[in-house]
Amino acid sequence: MQLLRDSNFLPIAIAVVLFSFVFADQSVASAKASGIWYHVRQGDTVWDIARKYKVSHNSILKANRIQSEKRIHIGKKLFIPGAFPEQQYGTWYKVKHGDTLSRISVNHGVPISNLVWQNRLKSADHLQENQKIFIPNLHSSGFAPPMRIKLVLTSNYGYRRHPVLKRRMFHHGIDFRARKRTRVYASKSGKIVRSGWRSGYGNYVLIKHAEGFETLYGHLYIIRVKNRQYVKKGQVIALSGNTGRSTGPHLHFEIRKNGKSINPIHYLNLR
Numbered sequence: 001m002q003l004l005r006d007s008n009f010l011p012i013a014i015a016v017v018l019f020s021f022v023f024a025d026q027s028v029a030s031a032k033a034s035g036i037w038y039h040v041r042q043g044d045t046v047w048d049i050a051r052k053y054k055v056s057h058n059s060i061l062k063a064n065r066i067q068s069e070k071r072i073h074i075g076k077k078l079f080i081p082g083a084f085p086e087q088q089y090g091t092w093y094k095v096k097h098g099d100t101l102s103r104i105s106v107n108h109g110v111p112i113s114n115l116v117w118q119n120r121l122k123s124a125d126h127l128q129e130n131q132k133i134f135i136p137n138l139h140s141s142g143f144a145p146p147m148r149i150k151l152v153l154t155s156n157y158g159y160r161r162h163p164v165l166k167r168r169m170f171h172h173g174i175d176f177r178a179r180k181r182t183r184v185y186a187s188k189s190g191k192i193v194r195s196g197w198r199s200g201y202g203n204y205v206l207i208k209h210a211e212g213f214e215t216l217y218g219h220l221y222i223i224r225v226k227n228r229q230y231v232k233k234g235q236v237i238a239l240s241g242n243t244g245r246s247t248g249p250h251l252h253f254e255i256r257k258n259g260k261s262i263n264p265i266h267y268l269n270l271r
């Protein structure tokens with residue numbers, strides 16, 4: 001109480017609290033958006049490029065400060081936030097006469113559900129000849145879905161208008177619909193390097209995996225692991241919730257590579 005009466009103390013205390021709050025939040029939210037440069041080719045549209053690299057159309061427009069499609073011309077260099085060189089994601093396959101999704105699935109060793117998801121197909125049996133199907137490369141990933149419910153994506157990776165802060169921000173993960181108290185599983189084996197509470201993420205867990213990968217799980221209700229603990233892929237680490245900056249119960253899921261966020265959709269094995 002003596003200290004509080006000192007008129008100099010309060011502003012300093014507030015500044016210290018604010019500083020540590022901001023600083024602490026930065027330490028976990030420090031993932032930077034990665035990306036690549038792309039040379040526009042004949043016939044390219046921003047929509048094509050966005051589809052190719054699985055990023056949002058808007059994130060390309062925003063990153064390159066372009067207002068409309070009309071500003072794209074052959075040879076122009078565009079920055080594609082969140083993208084990696086094409087071959088890291090997989091390959092494109094041109095549908096032949098008589099092809100079925102199940103045959104493509106078997107031939108390439110990729111589950112049908114994943115092909116449907118990745119290509120935003122309405123159903124598995126409406127393939128057209130010459131249609132291009134993206135075949136994801138799942139060999140290097142091995143990230144399991146963080147929940148064992150039917151996964152419904154409610155927010156994509158990339159630029160978006162933040163639902164709480166109401167300004168344009170880069171969304172470093174993807175959001176899955178999840179009722180409060182849904183079990184959350186480690187997507188891959190690893191070590192808990194951070195867990196606890198941060199203003200944006202609410203209760204969160206950060207797991208460090210091999211080869212510079214990390215996964216982050218946010219807005220949790222209850223955390224069931226401790227820092228420095230090792231967890232196995234598929235082990236329950238938390239129950240989902242609605243903590244932190246969140247407008248409703250969901251799971252925020254990130255994958256990072258060497259400290260930079262990457263689009264989890266390219267790495268999740270949605271078997």
Ligand SMILES: [Zn+2]
Pocket residue numbers: 155171173174175251252253
């Ligand atoms: Zn999110």
